Amino acid sequence: MKESRICEWLGIDSPIIQAPMAGVQDSALAIAVSKAGGLGSLPCAMLSVDDIAHQVSLIKAATAKPYNLNFFCHKTAEYDEQKHQQWRALLKHYFDEFSGQYDESVKAASRMPFSHDIADAIEAFAPPVISFHFGLPDPDLLARIKRWGTKVLSSATTLEEAIWLEENGADGVIAQGVEAGGHRGMFLSNDVSTQVGLFSLLPQIVNRVAIPVVAAGGVCDARSINGALALGAGAVQIGTSYLLCDEAKTSALHRAALKSQKAHHTALTNVFTGRPARGIANRVMKDLGYMNDNVPEFPHASMEMAQLKALAEKHGSDGFSSLWSGQNVSGCKEISAFELTKQFADVC
Incomplete structure (x- = not known):
């Protein structure tokens, strides 16, 4: 089954990836998920270079299980x-x-794109997985990451974005349905009318790309997990469901709103x-x-x-x-x- 293959590929026990959620988590949440056999993720776009290295050190000290580092790769406007x-x-x-x-x-902007300075800071860790939002970094940066043996995932919100990611070197695609919380990973268009639900997007992508596909958006229970897997996803990425967990840094006001x-x-x-x-x-x-x-x-x-x-x-x-x-x-x-x-x- 596809979920078995992607688990072996990522080195995890179950096809569960924790969505990186900047501002509401640090390494503690990623560590807990990785220890449980999923793929814990650390959002890095709002961290300084030193903070990224420190948080990765904490992950490495706590578990030998695989983890994911997530970065933005937008072009910063003037x-x-x-x-x-x-x-x-x-x-x-x-x-x-x-x-x-x-x-x-x-x-100063609070969200910085992936850069060679960041790569310098994490190269010694050779992170098992890196995921991107808003496309992929420049080819030289992408090639540098791949030389470490790192697997590269990136979000696609449309079929066209998924095809682009495969053609430009992504090892896997995260199909981000419009249900998902946080930033849309859209990068080929600014038109929000192009955004569709996961169960419409997922089969389109699965039918067109040869690389592994992860399903994200509205996944939160047995029916949605198994529905996504039945539609061809190799794994699911879950974010919102973790916001009330003990290890999350979600603020009291945010927690109250969620409840x-x-x-x-x-x-x-x-x-x-x-x-x-x-x-x-x-x-x-x-x-x-x-x-x-x-x-x-x-x-x-x-x-x-x-x-x-x-x-x-x-x-x-x-x-x-x-x-x-x-x-x-x-x-x-x-x-x-x-x-x-x-x-x-x-x-x-």
């Missing part, structure tokens, strides 16, 4: 001061509401970072429109929103927080990620 001034003017009344001011000295009725309304939005991402619908998304043309380019938009989020959260409000979540929260459990991974493995 900072546009005029657009940011217009964006800050649009947000000013919110800052006023919370008696705060925007710190205009902040000019409330609000979690049943998620939407794609670009207001937090400049790229489409799925989260629980909240005040700022509704006020500004889920997809707003005034938002600065990714990843610079997060500079204003991060400060506004911090102000609002000090007042107990989640109305300006990026409450990333997939469309299906029914798999969320307040237990160890080790135990949850074992439960997923038992139903495969």
Whole structure:
């Protein structure tokens, strides 16, 4: 069976991959999943080079099991001061509401693309698996990774992206259905109308590519796991279900939202970072429109929103927080990620 082959290929016991979730986890979650026989993942796009090396050291010290490092490989747009001034003017009344001011000295993006500097820091670890969002890195960087013996996965949100990934050197494709929480991995188009559900996307990709396919988006229980495997996936990638686990760093406000009725309304939005991402619908998304043309380019938009989020959260409000979540929260459990991974493995 395909899941048996991909488990052997990745060196894992069960076809369960934990989705990397920047901002709500560190190495602790990845370690728990890997120890349970799945593939634990560490999101690295918001970490410094030194932090990446430190977190990988913690993983290596805790387990000899395989793990995945996840990176973004976007092209960082030029900072546009005029657009940011217009964006800050649009947000000013919110800052006023919370008696705060925007710190205009902040000019640095919070999400950095994969680079040779990062490769220098992780080369000694020769990570077993690296996954990418937003395509693949430049050919010289990709070739460098592969010389380590590292397996390379990347997200595809359309059939065209999956074909492109296979043609450009990916070893495996993560079919990311529109149900998935967090950033869309889309990179060949900015048109959100191209995004489709997992069970429509998955068979299209399986029928056209020869490399392993992982299913992501709305997978949270026995029926969805086995449905994805029946449609040809070799493994499933699960994210939202881990957000309430003991090892997750999910904030108290985010946890409360996930356990409330609000979690049943998620939407794609670009207001937090400049790229489409799925989260629980909240005040700022509704006020500004889920997809707003005034938002600065990714990843610079997060500079204003991060400060506004911090102000609002000090007042107990989640109305300006990026409450990333997939469309299906029914798999969320307040237990160890080790135990949850074992439960997923038992139903495969």
